[in-house]
Amino acid sequence: EDQVTQSPEALRLQEGESSSLNCSYTVSGLRGLFWYRQDPGKGPEFLFTLYSAGEEKEKERLKATLTKKESFLHITAPKPEDSATYLCAVQAGTYKYIFGTGTRLKVLA
Amino acid sequence: DAEITQSPRHKITETGRQVTLACHQTWNHNNMFWYRQDLGHGLRLIHYSYGVQDTNKGEVSDGYSVSRSNTEDLPLTLESAASSQTSVYFCASSDDYGYTFGSGTRLTVV
Numbered sequence: 181e182d183q184v185t186q187s188p189e190a191l192r193l194q195e196g197e198s199s200s201l202n203c204s205y206t207v208s209g210l211r212g213l214f215w216y217r218q219d220p221g222k223g224p225e226f227l228f229t230l231y232s233a234g235e236e237k238e239k240e241r242l243k244a245t246l247t248k249k250e251s252f253l254h255i256t257a258p259k260p261e262d263s264a265t266y267l268c269a270v271q272a273g274t275y276k277y278i279f280g281t282g283t284r285l286k287v288l289a
Numbered sequence: 290d291a292e293i294t295q296s297p298r299h300k301i302t303e304t305g306r307q308v309t310l311a312c313h314q315t316w317n318h319n320n321m322f323w324y325r326q327d328l329g330h331g332l333r334l335i336h337y338s339y340g341v342q343d344t345n346k347g348e349v350s351d352g353y354s355v356s357r358s359n360t361e362d363l364p365l366t367l368e369s370a371a372s373s374q375t376s377v378y379f380c381a382s383s384d385d386y387g388y389t390f391g392s393g394t395r396l397t398v399v
Binding site: 184212214216221222223224225226229267269276277279280281282 | 324329330331332333334379381386387388389390391392393
């Protein structure tokens with residue numbers, strides 16, 4: 181069964197304290213792995229797409245990496261405005277996406 | 290700028306009533322989706338459409354229907370609202386590079 185698991189469920193960091201979020205997946209025929217950011221009361225906002233093991237993408241303080249079984253979202257020197265829920269999704273079919281339940285990140289000033 | 294809009298933002302309805310949630314996108318995307326988001330379940334696919342006159346069931350489609358008469362709109366109808374359908378509903382559209390989501394509709398069924 182296709183599945184996506186994110187950990188931890190929640191994470192509290194001090195401003196400047198780097199860390200990583202994990203997204204592990206089991207899917208037959210991965211077509212892509214997506215990271216989204218979701219702020220309270222809003223829809224998810226696209227961050228990255230990764231297609232193959234070894235691929236990396238960066239945007240400001242965020243860096244996403246992909247292996248054959250998991251993806252990491254590394255947050256370097258986070259700021260309070262990075263506080264949000266981060267969602268991972270895998271594309272398992274033409275337009276079939278499976279979402280994880282997210283990691284709620286809180287960055288304290 | 291292109292956008293995807295959902296209406297209403299909040300809705301309270303009674304059990305048994307028919308409810309329609311609107312979704313309108315100006316991205317000219319062929320693919321449109323409806324998800325519901327509940328604590329502990331993440332986003333779950335309700336229905337999706339690959340183009341005009343095309344509709345398909347997702348993993349939690351019971352009690353919901355959609356129709357696609359043009360590229361821009363994919364309304365979601367709850368035939369007879371139930372308390373289990375209290376949730377936040379997100380519409381999305383996509384090209385080959387991922388989804389663009391609307392801001393969501395919070396539906397409460399009392």
